[in-house]
Amino acid sequence: MSASAHSPGPATSTAPNGARRKLSTKQKLLLAAGVWLGGIVVLAAIYGVKGHRNNAFEPQNEFKLDNWVNLGIFSINKAVLYLVLAAVATCVSMIYIARRMQARPNKVQAAVEVLFSLMRDNITGSAMDEKMAAKWFPFIGALFLFIMFSNLIGYIPLPTNTEHEISVFGLSIPSFSLYAATANLAVPLVLALVVFFSYTFEGVRAKGPIGYLRGLIPGGVTGGMAVAIFFLEVLSNLMRILSLTIRLFANILAGHLIILFMAGALAVILGITALGWFTLPFGIALFAFEVGLVAALQAFIFATLTAIYLGGAVAEDH
């Protein structure tokens, strides 16, 4: 009684009408949960909960690289296609937008400008001085965009799975699959090696070979301790290649694997139909998480660490 006395009159009179015509958020959520749970029960009732193991389906084939074109020791395969797509996307997005700059930006230009200022001010600018930032910004920016685009293209289903073919109106095309070039160990490894050699050369150029190696030892450490620290620092420099590689590779690979399993592979392997319906919402949520956060975040981390390593290589005091 007292609660209704406090609430204003018009709100209480319109609320029930609105609720009858349109479902509230809570009701929509309850309905979705009901459909989901009901689907599990119905599928379990029809197909049973005991399936037999399916050994014919091999999930690792999603990541298998078939040679499409043989070029001696090189070959063109799925990963090469994804790399080319990412490179084209990187160049086109930046050059096309730069050519059509307007004083009043539209939405795409605004987004690109945000990306640009993120790359220039936050990633590059915060790790090195102005002159060096101007010199290395194109490298770090290209690295960031290339990794981000190859991650993002990986979440678009493309007809690249030549292992299995589907026929559309009598035309046989490769089935659609999710694959990212960065989910292949070689691609992040090469990127990490490029980064390693860039910052080593930059450091050697700034301080000379002896100076660079001496710069690895933190100031104030002398004698026998300096030798031990020196070897540790050399080792940690080499470990940077490994950590850059594995961070990017394993993040993207694990993301693709978990999307694959949640979106149905688990149900196919175990042969339980209801399980596929059960895991589908998790698959969609993880897909959104990977596209929305992980793809850009990993590119950001890779570029930020590159900038920090480059800045650290030329810094006077370690």
Next chain:
Amino acid sequence: MHIAFITFLAAATEETAKAGKSIGLGVGGGLGAVGAGVGIGIIFGKAIEAITRQPEMRDEITQLQWLGFALTEACFFYGLVAGLLAAFIV
């Protein structure tokens, strides 16, 4: 008697190797997830604390928070990769 015992032992060794691989994967993935989970929790908690203390530094703190998040999350993947190596390759 002896032959039966040897075949039993051989079968047991194979089963043990399988069990060891499964344990490797479980420890690599599971303990890796535990450590990274604790670390990520600490990072976000500290970031919230820092932002509530100094809201004007929000942007800088957010950037550092994501950097820390990704570096910590990577540790989970090191464990996972080691576990996968143990289970499928070694």
